[in-house]
Amino acid sequence: MEKTRYFPLQAHHGMDFDSLFTYEPARTEVSYKPFSSQTELLSTEKQTWLNFICTSIVTAMTFLIFLMTFPFSTMFTLKLARHYERIIVYRLGRPCPIKGPGLVFVLPCIDKWLKVDLRTKAFHVPPSKLQTVDGCIISVGAIIHFRIFDAMLMYSTVQDINHVVRDGAHVEMNNLLSKTSYYDLKSKRQRLSYNLQTGINITCKQWGVEISRAELSEVTLLMAPQAQQSSTLTAMYGTASPPNLHTADSGNSMLDSITQIIQQFNQFTTTKNISNDTQLNKYSTKDIFSKMQAALEKNRVKSVGLTYEFSVTGQVEKRYYLDLKSEQGIVGDGRLPSGNPDVIVTLSCETLQELIEGSLSYYSAYASGKLLLQGAISDVMKLEPLLKLI
Secondary structure (H helix, E strand, O other), X not given: OOOOOOOOHHHHOOXXXXXXXXXXXXXXXXXXXXXXXXXXXXXXXXXXXXXXXXHHHHHHHHHHHHHHOOOOXXXXXXXXXXOOEEEEEEEOOEEOOOEOOEEEEOOOOOEEEEEEEOOOEEEEEEEEEEEOOOOOEEEEEEEEEEEEXXXXXXXXXXXXXXXXXXXXXXXXXXXXXXXXXXXXXXXXXXXXXXXXXXXXXXXXXXXXXXXXXXXXXXXXXXXXXXXXHHHHHHHHHOOOOXXXXXXXXXXXXXXXXXXXXXXXXXXXXXXXXXXXXXXXXXXXXXXXXXXXXXXXXXXXXXXXXXXXXXXXXXXXXXXXXXXXXXXXXEEEEOOOOOOOOOEEXXXXXXXXXXXXXXXXXXXXXXXXXXXXXXXXHHHHHOOHHHHHOO
16 A cells, blocks of 8 residues: 655645635736836837837938938937936837937937936925824925936836925825824924935835935914813713723623713713803803903003904894904904904804804814804914903
8 A cells, every 4th residue: 555645835835725626826916016227117128020120210211311411400410418417318209228418419200309407306395284193283384305316217107297296295294294293293303304205205216206305394283182072071070081991890880880971971961052052142242342342451462463354144244343453452343444354254153152162162163164264263363362351
Protein backbone atom coordinates (compact mmCIF):
# COMPACT_ATOMS: atom_id res chain seq x y z
CA MET A 1 0.00 0.00 0.00
CA GLU A 2 1.43 3.33 -1.05
CA LYS A 3 1.88 5.98 1.58
CA THR A 4 0.19 9.32 1.05
CA ARG A 5 2.70 12.13 0.71
CA TYR A 6 1.81 15.47 2.28
CA PHE A 7 3.37 18.57 0.78
CA PRO A 8 4.10 21.64 2.92
CA LEU A 9 1.70 24.58 2.72
CA GLN A 10 4.35 26.76 1.05
CA ALA A 11 4.18 24.61 -2.07
CA HIS A 12 0.59 25.76 -2.71
CA HIS A 13 1.11 29.48 -2.38
CA GLY A 14 0.00 29.96 -6.00
CA MET A 15 -3.40 28.34 -5.46
CA ASP A 16 -6.69 29.87 -4.37
CA PHE A 17 -8.33 27.96 -1.50
CA ASP A 18 -11.50 30.03 -1.35
CA SER A 19 -13.54 27.11 -2.73
CA LEU A 20 -13.69 23.66 -1.11
CA PHE A 21 -14.00 21.85 -4.43
CA THR A 22 -11.94 23.73 -7.07
CA TYR A 23 -8.40 25.04 -7.21
CA GLU A 24 -7.35 27.76 -9.60
CA PRO A 25 -4.40 30.14 -9.96
CA ALA A 26 -4.45 33.02 -7.54
CA ARG A 27 -6.18 36.13 -8.86
CA THR A 28 -4.13 39.29 -9.26
CA GLU A 29 -5.64 42.74 -8.81
CA VAL A 30 -4.84 45.40 -11.40
CA SER A 31 -4.53 48.84 -9.84
CA TYR A 32 -3.78 52.22 -11.39
CA LYS A 33 -0.26 53.47 -10.74
CA PRO A 34 0.44 57.08 -11.74
CA PHE A 35 3.57 58.02 -13.65
CA SER A 36 6.41 58.93 -11.32
CA SER A 37 8.80 60.57 -13.80
CA GLN A 38 9.18 61.78 -17.37
CA THR A 39 11.28 58.70 -18.29
CA GLU A 40 8.55 56.31 -17.14
CA LEU A 41 5.94 58.30 -19.06
CA LEU A 42 7.91 58.14 -22.32
CA SER A 43 8.80 54.45 -21.88
CA THR A 44 5.13 53.47 -21.83
CA GLU A 45 4.59 54.81 -25.35
CA LYS A 46 4.87 51.82 -27.73
CA GLN A 47 4.88 52.41 -31.49
CA THR A 48 4.08 49.90 -34.20
CA TRP A 49 6.22 49.50 -37.34
CA LEU A 50 3.53 50.98 -39.58
CA ASN A 51 3.13 53.96 -37.30
CA PHE A 52 6.91 54.41 -37.15
CA ILE A 53 7.24 54.36 -40.96
CA CYS A 54 4.40 56.85 -41.49
CA THR A 55 5.78 59.17 -38.82
CA SER A 56 9.26 59.07 -40.38
CA ILE A 57 7.93 59.87 -43.87
CA VAL A 58 5.85 62.85 -42.65
CA THR A 59 8.75 64.16 -40.55
CA ALA A 60 11.18 63.88 -43.50
CA MET A 61 8.81 65.72 -45.84
CA THR A 62 8.28 68.51 -43.27
CA PHE A 63 12.03 68.84 -42.75
CA LEU A 64 12.54 68.99 -46.53
CA ILE A 65 10.04 71.86 -46.80
CA PHE A 66 11.92 73.60 -43.99
CA LEU A 67 15.19 73.35 -45.95
CA MET A 68 13.56 74.59 -49.16
CA THR A 69 12.20 77.72 -47.43
CA PHE A 70 15.33 78.42 -45.38
CA PRO A 71 16.11 81.00 -43.90
CA PHE A 72 12.51 82.34 -43.80
CA SER A 73 11.29 79.16 -42.09
CA THR A 74 13.48 79.83 -39.04
CA MET A 75 10.93 82.40 -37.85
CA PHE A 76 8.47 79.55 -37.31
CA THR A 77 10.81 76.77 -36.16
CA LEU A 78 13.16 78.36 -33.60
CA LYS A 79 11.77 79.00 -30.12
CA LEU A 80 13.59 80.59 -27.18
CA ALA A 81 13.35 79.10 -23.69
CA ARG A 82 14.85 81.06 -20.79
CA HIS A 83 16.77 79.41 -17.98
CA TYR A 84 13.61 79.09 -15.84
CA GLU A 85 11.47 77.75 -18.71
CA ARG A 86 11.10 74.42 -20.47
CA ILE A 87 9.38 73.55 -23.77
CA ILE A 88 7.21 70.45 -24.17
CA VAL A 89 6.93 69.17 -27.75
CA TYR A 90 4.33 66.73 -29.10
CA ARG A 91 5.22 65.43 -32.56
CA LEU A 92 2.18 64.00 -34.32
CA GLY A 93 0.54 63.55 -30.91
CA ARG A 94 3.46 61.70 -29.31
CA PRO A 95 5.57 63.32 -26.54
CA CYS A 96 9.21 64.13 -27.23
CA PRO A 97 11.90 64.59 -24.56
CA ILE A 98 11.55 67.93 -22.83
CA LYS A 99 13.66 70.73 -24.34
CA GLY A 100 15.37 73.86 -23.04
CA PRO A 101 16.75 76.17 -21.91
CA GLY A 102 18.10 77.93 -25.01
CA LEU A 103 17.01 77.70 -28.66
CA VAL A 104 14.59 74.88 -29.41
CA PHE A 105 13.88 73.59 -32.93
CA VAL A 106 10.27 72.62 -33.73
CA LEU A 107 8.81 71.55 -37.04
CA PRO A 108 5.76 73.48 -38.25
CA CYS A 109 2.42 71.73 -38.77
CA ILE A 110 3.41 68.45 -37.07
CA ASP A 111 4.82 69.76 -33.76
CA LYS A 112 2.66 71.17 -30.99
CA TRP A 113 4.73 72.94 -28.36
CA LEU A 114 4.03 74.44 -24.94
CA LYS A 115 6.24 76.62 -22.76
CA VAL A 116 6.19 75.85 -19.01
CA ASP A 117 7.40 78.25 -16.28
CA LEU A 118 9.33 76.47 -13.50
CA ARG A 119 9.45 79.42 -11.12
CA THR A 120 7.72 79.26 -7.73
CA LYS A 121 4.09 80.40 -7.74
CA ALA A 122 1.83 81.28 -4.82
CA PHE A 123 -1.89 81.43 -4.19
CA HIS A 124 -4.15 82.15 -1.25
CA VAL A 125 -6.59 79.58 0.10
CA PRO A 126 -9.66 81.65 1.09
CA PRO A 127 -10.68 81.45 4.77
CA SER A 128 -13.19 78.69 5.45
CA LYS A 129 -15.34 77.96 8.49
CA LEU A 130 -14.72 74.67 10.28
CA GLN A 131 -15.20 73.09 13.69
CA THR A 132 -12.30 71.90 15.84
CA VAL A 133 -12.34 68.81 18.04
CA ASP A 134 -13.12 70.92 21.12
CA GLY A 135 -16.24 72.45 19.54
CA CYS A 136 -14.89 75.86 18.47
CA ILE A 137 -16.10 77.41 15.20
CA ILE A 138 -13.11 79.09 13.53
CA SER A 139 -12.23 80.76 10.25
CA VAL A 140 -8.76 80.12 8.83
CA GLY A 141 -7.04 80.27 5.45
CA ALA A 142 -3.57 79.50 4.11
CA ILE A 143 -0.88 80.68 1.69
CA ILE A 144 0.62 77.99 -0.55
CA HIS A 145 3.88 78.21 -2.56
CA PHE A 146 4.48 75.55 -5.21
CA ARG A 147 6.75 74.90 -8.18
CA ILE A 148 6.81 72.47 -11.13
CA PHE A 149 9.76 70.06 -11.03
CA ASP A 150 8.64 67.75 -13.89
CA ALA A 151 6.97 69.69 -16.69
CA MET A 152 6.16 66.67 -18.89
CA LEU A 153 4.58 64.74 -16.01
CA MET A 154 2.52 67.76 -14.95
CA TYR A 155 1.18 68.53 -18.42
CA SER A 156 0.37 64.87 -19.15
CA THR A 157 -1.54 64.17 -15.90
CA VAL A 158 -3.29 67.44 -14.94
CA GLN A 159 -5.36 69.79 -17.07
CA ASP A 160 -5.42 72.87 -14.80
CA ILE A 161 -2.62 72.65 -12.23
CA ASN A 162 -3.57 75.86 -10.39
CA HIS A 163 -7.15 74.73 -9.83
CA VAL A 164 -6.14 71.20 -8.79
CA VAL A 165 -3.51 72.32 -6.28
CA ARG A 166 -5.83 74.95 -4.79
CA ASP A 167 -8.65 72.44 -4.27
CA GLY A 168 -6.26 69.83 -2.88
CA ALA A 169 -4.80 72.35 -0.41
CA HIS A 170 -8.30 73.41 0.71
CA VAL A 171 -9.41 69.80 1.35
CA GLU A 172 -6.16 68.88 3.14
CA MET A 173 -6.38 71.98 5.36
CA ASN A 174 -9.97 71.17 6.40
CA ASN A 175 -9.11 67.52 7.13
CA LEU A 176 -6.05 68.47 9.19
CA LEU A 177 -7.50 71.32 11.24
CA SER A 178 -10.82 69.59 11.99
CA LYS A 179 -8.80 67.02 13.99
CA THR A 180 -6.98 69.72 15.99
CA SER A 181 -7.99 71.69 19.06
CA TYR A 182 -8.22 75.47 19.16
CA TYR A 183 -5.34 75.66 21.65
CA ASP A 184 -3.03 73.73 19.30
CA LEU A 185 -4.02 76.02 16.43
CA LYS A 186 -2.88 79.06 18.41
CA SER A 187 0.25 77.57 19.97
CA LYS A 188 1.49 75.12 17.30
CA ARG A 189 0.69 76.94 14.09
CA GLN A 190 4.18 76.45 12.59
CA ARG A 191 4.04 72.71 13.18
CA LEU A 192 0.56 72.49 11.66
CA SER A 193 1.78 74.46 8.65
CA TYR A 194 4.55 71.92 8.13
CA ASN A 195 2.06 69.04 8.45
CA LEU A 196 -0.16 70.76 5.90
CA GLN A 197 2.78 71.10 3.48
CA THR A 198 3.67 67.41 3.92
CA GLY A 199 0.07 66.28 3.38
CA ILE A 200 -0.35 68.28 0.16
CA ASN A 201 3.02 67.06 -1.16
CA ILE A 202 1.95 63.42 -0.87
CA THR A 203 -0.72 64.06 -3.51
CA CYS A 204 0.96 66.72 -5.64
CA LYS A 205 4.29 64.97 -6.25
CA GLN A 206 2.60 62.38 -8.47
CA TRP A 207 1.61 65.31 -10.72
CA GLY A 208 5.14 66.70 -11.03
CA VAL A 209 4.45 69.53 -8.56
CA GLU A 210 6.18 70.23 -5.24
CA ILE A 211 4.83 72.38 -2.40
CA SER A 212 7.78 74.46 -1.23
CA ARG A 213 5.95 76.29 1.58
CA ALA A 214 2.57 76.31 3.32
CA GLU A 215 1.64 78.92 5.91
CA LEU A 216 -1.62 79.10 7.86
CA SER A 217 -3.18 82.54 8.17
CA GLU A 218 -4.37 84.11 11.41
CA VAL A 219 -7.06 82.03 13.13
CA THR A 220 -10.33 83.87 13.81
CA LEU A 221 -12.60 82.49 16.53
CA LEU A 222 -16.23 82.77 15.42
CA MET A 223 -17.86 80.90 18.31
CA ALA A 224 -16.39 79.48 21.48
CA PRO A 225 -17.59 76.08 22.74
CA GLN A 226 -20.75 76.44 24.84
CA ALA A 227 -21.42 74.51 28.03
CA GLN A 228 -25.09 73.95 27.25
CA GLN A 229 -24.84 70.17 27.55
CA SER A 230 -23.19 70.25 30.97
CA SER A 231 -25.71 72.81 32.28
CA THR A 232 -28.59 70.62 31.05
CA LEU A 233 -27.16 67.57 32.80
CA THR A 234 -26.65 69.60 35.98
CA ALA A 235 -30.30 70.68 35.98
CA MET A 236 -31.47 67.10 35.37
CA TYR A 237 -29.20 65.07 37.62
CA GLY A 238 -27.64 67.64 39.97
CA THR A 239 -24.21 66.89 38.49
CA ALA A 240 -22.33 67.61 35.28
CA SER A 241 -22.32 63.93 34.28
CA PRO A 242 -25.21 61.45 34.00
CA PRO A 243 -25.54 58.68 36.58
CA ASN A 244 -23.53 55.53 35.92
CA LEU A 245 -26.03 52.86 34.92
CA HIS A 246 -23.42 50.08 34.87
CA THR A 247 -23.23 50.04 38.68
CA ALA A 248 -26.76 48.66 39.04
CA ASP A 249 -26.92 45.43 40.94
CA SER A 250 -29.61 43.83 38.78
CA GLY A 251 -31.60 44.28 35.61
CA ASN A 252 -34.63 45.63 37.54
CA SER A 253 -32.62 48.39 39.21
CA MET A 254 -31.17 49.41 35.84
CA LEU A 255 -34.67 49.58 34.36
CA ASP A 256 -35.86 51.68 37.28
CA SER A 257 -32.93 54.06 36.80
CA ILE A 258 -33.71 54.47 33.10
CA THR A 259 -37.39 55.11 33.83
CA GLN A 260 -36.46 57.70 36.44
CA ILE A 261 -34.12 59.47 34.04
CA ILE A 262 -36.82 59.66 31.35
CA GLN A 263 -39.33 61.11 33.82
CA GLN A 264 -36.83 63.70 35.03
CA PHE A 265 -35.98 64.65 31.46
CA ASN A 266 -39.64 65.09 30.50
CA GLN A 267 -40.27 67.18 33.62
CA PHE A 268 -37.21 69.32 32.91
CA THR A 269 -38.21 69.86 29.26
CA THR A 270 -41.78 70.83 30.18
CA THR A 271 -40.62 73.28 32.86
CA LYS A 272 -38.11 74.84 30.49
CA ASN A 273 -40.68 75.29 27.70
CA ILE A 274 -43.19 76.91 30.07
CA SER A 275 -40.57 79.31 31.44
CA ASN A 276 -39.38 80.17 27.94
CA ASP A 277 -42.93 80.90 26.73
CA THR A 278 -43.53 83.13 29.75
CA GLN A 279 -40.30 85.05 29.17
CA LEU A 280 -40.88 85.40 25.41
CA ASN A 281 -44.15 87.18 25.96
CA LYS A 282 -42.79 89.38 28.72
CA TYR A 283 -41.49 92.26 26.58
CA SER A 284 -42.54 93.74 23.26
CA THR A 285 -40.09 94.86 20.60
CA LYS A 286 -40.51 98.52 21.57
CA ASP A 287 -39.78 97.70 25.23
CA ILE A 288 -36.60 95.85 24.25
CA PHE A 289 -35.16 98.81 22.34
CA SER A 290 -36.22 101.19 25.12
CA LYS A 291 -34.30 99.11 27.64
CA MET A 292 -31.38 98.98 25.19
CA GLN A 293 -31.20 102.80 25.26
CA ALA A 294 -31.13 102.73 29.07
CA ALA A 295 -28.38 100.09 29.12
CA LEU A 296 -25.97 102.04 26.90
CA GLU A 297 -22.68 103.00 28.55
CA LYS A 298 -20.07 105.37 27.24
CA ASN A 299 -17.22 102.85 27.45
CA ARG A 300 -19.25 100.15 25.72
CA VAL A 301 -20.25 102.55 22.93
CA LYS A 302 -16.62 103.41 22.22
CA SER A 303 -15.59 99.76 22.18
CA VAL A 304 -18.12 98.87 19.44
CA GLY A 305 -18.08 101.98 17.24
CA LEU A 306 -20.58 100.71 14.63
CA THR A 307 -24.08 101.54 13.40
CA TYR A 308 -26.85 98.92 13.16
CA GLU A 309 -30.29 98.80 11.57
CA PHE A 310 -32.81 96.20 12.78
CA SER A 311 -35.74 94.97 10.70
CA VAL A 312 -38.05 93.09 13.09
CA THR A 313 -40.53 90.94 11.18
CA GLY A 314 -44.00 89.95 12.34
CA GLN A 315 -47.56 90.97 11.53
CA VAL A 316 -46.17 94.44 10.90
CA GLU A 317 -42.52 94.94 9.99
CA LYS A 318 -40.83 97.47 12.24
CA ARG A 319 -37.42 99.11 11.86
CA TYR A 320 -35.08 100.37 14.55
CA TYR A 321 -31.56 101.73 14.45
CA LEU A 322 -28.68 101.66 16.90
CA ASP A 323 -25.91 104.25 16.51
CA LEU A 324 -22.83 103.37 18.57
CA LYS A 325 -20.51 105.82 16.82
CA SER A 326 -21.80 108.83 18.71
CA GLU A 327 -20.57 109.60 22.23
CA GLN A 328 -23.55 108.30 24.24
CA GLY A 329 -25.16 106.01 21.67
CA ILE A 330 -28.59 106.52 20.12
CA VAL A 331 -31.51 104.09 19.74
CA GLY A 332 -34.45 105.15 17.60
CA ASP A 333 -37.36 104.09 15.39
CA GLY A 334 -37.14 103.88 11.63
CA ARG A 335 -34.07 103.97 9.44
CA LEU A 336 -30.66 105.33 10.38
CA PRO A 337 -30.60 109.11 9.78
CA SER A 338 -27.08 109.04 8.32
CA GLY A 339 -28.23 106.62 5.63
CA ASN A 340 -25.74 103.73 5.42
CA PRO A 341 -25.53 101.45 8.47
CA ASP A 342 -22.53 99.15 8.95
CA VAL A 343 -24.74 96.11 9.64
CA ILE A 344 -28.38 95.41 8.68
CA VAL A 345 -30.06 92.72 10.81
CA THR A 346 -33.35 91.02 9.88
CA LEU A 347 -34.99 88.78 12.50
CA SER A 348 -38.28 88.09 14.25
CA CYS A 349 -39.27 89.37 17.68
CA GLU A 350 -39.08 85.82 19.09
CA THR A 351 -35.54 85.36 17.79
CA LEU A 352 -34.49 88.69 19.32
CA GLN A 353 -35.88 87.67 22.70
CA GLU A 354 -34.15 84.28 22.51
CA LEU A 355 -30.82 86.02 21.80
CA ILE A 356 -31.33 88.28 24.80
CA GLU A 357 -32.20 85.36 27.10
CA GLY A 358 -29.20 83.34 25.85
CA SER A 359 -31.28 80.32 24.83
CA LEU A 360 -30.14 80.81 21.21
CA SER A 361 -26.60 81.56 20.13
CA TYR A 362 -25.81 84.08 17.42
CA TYR A 363 -24.07 81.57 15.19
CA SER A 364 -26.91 79.02 15.53
CA ALA A 365 -29.47 81.68 14.61
CA TYR A 366 -27.36 82.69 11.61
CA ALA A 367 -26.82 79.09 10.47
CA SER A 368 -30.53 78.19 10.81
CA GLY A 369 -31.71 81.23 8.85
CA LYS A 370 -33.46 82.93 11.78
CA LEU A 371 -30.89 85.76 11.64
CA LEU A 372 -30.30 87.40 8.25
CA LEU A 373 -27.33 89.75 7.88
CA GLN A 374 -25.90 92.30 5.54
CA GLY A 375 -22.49 92.55 7.14
CA ALA A 376 -20.17 90.43 9.28
CA ILE A 377 -21.48 88.13 12.02
CA SER A 378 -18.51 89.12 14.18
CA ASP A 379 -19.90 92.70 14.26
CA VAL A 380 -23.29 91.42 15.46
CA MET A 381 -21.63 89.36 18.22
CA LYS A 382 -20.20 92.62 19.61
CA LEU A 383 -23.75 93.42 20.78
CA GLU A 384 -23.87 90.36 23.07
CA PRO A 385 -22.60 92.19 26.21
CA LEU A 386 -25.14 94.97 25.57
CA LEU A 387 -28.09 92.61 25.15
CA LYS A 388 -27.21 90.77 28.37
CA LEU A 389 -27.84 94.01 30.31
CA ILE A 390 -31.46 94.24 29.14
